[in-house]
Amino acid sequence: MPTNARPTEIAIVGAGPAGMAAAIRLAEAGLRPVVFDLNAIPGGQIYRQLASPQVDARIMGQEYLRGRELLAAFDRAAIDYRPDSRVWWTQREDDGYSLGVLQHGRTQHWQARRLILASGAMERGWPFPGWQLPGVMNAGAAQILLKQGALLPETPPVLAGSGPLLYLLAWQYLRAGRPPQLVLDMASPSSRYIEPLRRPRGAWLGRGYLAKGARMIAALRRAGVPVRRRVDGLQAEGGEAVERVRYRHRGRWHVQSTGLLLGHFGITPEPQLARSLQLAHAWHHSQQCFLPSRGPTLQADESLWIAGDGGGIGGALNAEREGRLAALAVLDTMAENATATPSEEAQALRRARRRDLAARPLLEAMFRLPDDWLSTQPDTTLVCRCESVSRGELESAIAQGGAGPNQLKAFTRCGMGPCQGRQCGESVNRLLAGRLGQSHDAVGYYHIRPPVHSVTLGELATAQQQ
Amino acid sequence: MFRRSERGCAAPRQVTVWLDGQPCQVPDTLSVAAAVLHLHGWQGYRRHHDGSTRAPLCMMGVCQECLISIDGRPNRQGCLEPVYEGMRIERQQGERHAD
Ligand SMILES: Cc1cc2nc3c(=O)[nH]c(=O)nc-3n(C[C@H](O)[C@H](O)[C@H](O)COP(=O)(O)OP(=O)(O)OC[C@H]3O[C@@H](n4cnc5c(N)ncnc54)[C@H](O)[C@@H]3O)c2cc1C
Numbered sequence: 105m106p107t108n109a110r111p112t113e114i115a116i117v118g119a120g121p122a123g124m125a126a127a128i129r130l131a132e133a134g135l136r137p138v139v140f141d142l143n144a145i146p147g148g149q150i151y152r153q154l155a156s157p158q159v160d161a162r163i164m165g166q167e168y169l170r171g172r173e174l175l176a177a178f179d180r181a182a183i184d185y186r187p188d189s190r191v192w193w194t195q196r197e198d199d200g201y202s203l204g205v206l207q208h209g210r211t212q213h214w215q216a217r218r219l220i221l222a223s224g225a226m227e228r229g230w231p232f233p234g235w236q237l238p239g240v241m242n243a244g245a246a247q248i249l250l251k252q253g254a255l256l257p258e259t260p261p262v263l264a265g266s267g268p269l270l271y272l273l274a275w276q277y278l279r280a281g282r283p284p285q286l287v288l289d290m291a292s293p294s295s296r297y298i299e300p301l302r303r304p305r306g307a308w309l310g311r312g313y314l315a316k317g318a319r320m321i322a323a324l325r326r327a328g329v330p331v332r333r334r335v336d337g338l339q340a341e342g343g344e345a346v347e348r349v350r351y352r353h354r355g356r357w358h359v360q361s362t363g364l365l366l367g368h369f370g371i372t373p374e375p376q377l378a379r380s381l382q383l384a385h386a387w388h389h390s391q392q393c394f395l396p397s398r399g400p401t402l403q404a405d406e407s408l409w410i411a412g413d414g415g416g417i418g419g420a421l422n423a424e425r426e427g428r429l430a431a432l433a434v435l436d437t438m439a440e441n442a443t444a445t446p447s448e449e450a451q452a453l454r455r456a457r458r459r460d461l462a463a464r465p466l467l468e469a470m471f472r473l474p475d476d477w478l479s480t481q482p483d484t485t486l487v488c489r490c491e492s493v494s495r496g497e498l499e500s501a502i503a504q505g506g507a508g509p510n511q512l513k514a515f516t517r518c519g520m521g522p523c524q525g526r527q528c529g530e531s532v533n534r535l536l537a538g539r540l541g542q543s544h545d546a547v548g549y550y551h552i553r554p555p556v557h558s559v560t561l562g563e564l565a566t567a568q569q570q
Numbered sequence: 571m572f573r574r575s576e577r578g579c580a581a582p583r584q585v586t587v588w589l590d591g592q593p594c595q596v597p598d599t600l601s602v603a604a605a606v607l608h609l610h611g612w613q614g615y616r617r618h619h620d621g622s623t624r625a626p627l628c629m630m631g632v633c634q635e636c637l638i639s640i641d642g643r644p645n646r647q648g649c650l651e652p653v654y655e656g657m658r659i660e661r662q663q664g665e666r667h668a669d
Pocket residue numbers: 117118119120121122123140141142143147148149150151167189190191192222223224225226227244245247248269272371374377411412413414419420421423557630
């Protein structure tokens with residue numbers, strides 16, 4: 105550990121609902137946690153910009169406003185909140201964790217006895233022909249523009265993919281008076297209608313979500329927005345930027361002109377910090393991605409807890425509960441005479457969490473993406489955007505003996521670019537699992553080494569001068 | 571590509587940024603990448619090594635397709651840096667990725 109490290113009892117990465125709730129609960133117990141977040145204001149993804157909202161609540165919906173109480177409590181509590189701070193490196197030490205934090209072009213070293221990762225989720229990288237063209241953006245990215253500056257597309261976009269966020273954005277655009285021209289729902293069809301019937305308990309617990317989704321789709325239809333379901337092919341075409349979208353619906357290809365295609369293929373935990381700490385991960389069949397392995401108290405390693413969507417996709421309310429649960433677990437380890445039985449508070453949180461998570465498998469089944477998608481895409485489809493590596497190149501590297509993600513990386517440069525494999529890591533895993541006939545877990549993932557955020561030599565040098 | 575909504579929004583505080591030497595007014599809540607998309611769309615974002623055009627995908631620090639020069643420092647992640655008064659932004663037009 106560097107000698108100039110700043111010590112803290114507890115550090116939290118992320119000021120979304122999970123990180124804020126954890127910090128508030130710790131502050132209630134008299135601790136002063138340090139909270140790092142790379143954004144300029146707290147809120148995370150769901151409550152982005154809610155501290156000074158740019159968009160009318162009627163456009164954003166009630167769920168956005170729900171975060172105000174949490175933000176107010178976070179603001180009031182005695183927390184060492186550090187905005188504009190990217191945690192670009194972390195390492196396990198004998199007595200906790202070392203962290204490298206980049207703030208305003210300067211690197212600081214921190215030494216935390218305990219660490220809570222609450223770094224949230226990101227939109228899944230989902231290759232289709234032309235997804236690298238300008239004018240193709242993530243739907244969540246477009247929603248960030250809406251939250252940040254009330255920015256709306258100049259011409260009506262096409263929305264394509266699967267997941268609650270896709271319909272939420274379509275509905276928000278509708279409320280803002282700028283509805284999309286077309287919604288292409290690409291959820292895997294076989295599951296959609298069967299699953300709710302197979303899971304009556306889930307359907308009951310998830311009725312709120314189901315009703316909300318149905319209301320949004322009905323509102324879009326009433327406004328005359330075509331919603332095509334069971335779309336099973338998607339291509340973006342154009343010269344320098346997207347000019348049209350080609351999609352397959354009921355066995356036939358259709359063409360729609362557009363300058364903006366907003367894609368969304370669900371969200372997965374932001375993997376970099378957990379991966380760089382070499383934490384155990386396991387493939388989650390229903391969420392269709394890797395999740396870091398956590399115990400019942402959300403502990404992932406000694407003195408390390410993971411709360412919120414960074415540990416598994418459970419939504420904002422669950423993230424808040426998990427933040428509090430992680431805080432309670434931290435407090436337990438600090439108590440003089442820690443008891444084995446969880447407190448009433450922890451038990452109530454766990455019950456609520458179980459109830460909320462019981463509704464997820466239904467949602468996950470409804471929005472399930474086709475598992476064989478990538479293997480049915482044309483050879484030239486880019487899997488790695490950063491290094492422009494196509495599916496065909498990866499297939500031939502596999503045929504020539506590339507037997508794992510790290511070997512494929514060495515053979516093709518796939519995953520070696522500046523996004524560090526966040527967009528292609530799971531695609532490469534899927535391809536290998538399919539071709540080698542192995543499980544996702546057996547295939548595994550890239551070795552991720554710090555820095556997990558780009559730092560320049562100049563920024564590194566500042567660390568020595570403090 | 572993206573325009574500010576006229577409906578039901580708070581009046582934003584504007585700041586002046588210098589984009590390729592031209593003064594431009596933008597809401598102060600925007601990131602650099604959002605401001606550039608607002609002012610000029612995807613045009614002029616850094617090209618890929620293979621020469622193809624690229625533009626921001628994620629707006630949250632994942633894809634690295636938003637690299638841009640800010641106050642003379644090249645290859646900054648535009649989607650993670652909020653604009654401020656007097657900021658100088660140079661689009662790295664036509665430039666290829668520098669690693
Ligand atoms: C683009 C996007 C939009 C979304 N919009 C909605 C929505 O409108 N409604 C909804 O219900 N759900 C939305 N979600 C789902 C969202 O994941 C959860 O609802 C909720 O925000 C999860 O809370 P969290 O605290 O776990 O993580 P987040 O809210 O994601 O918070 C994590 C925070 O950690 C920070 N962070 C990550 N890595 C680092 C690092 N290395 N150093 C410093 N800081 C770091 C991030 O910047 C972020 O602020 C969205 C997800 C995404 C990806």
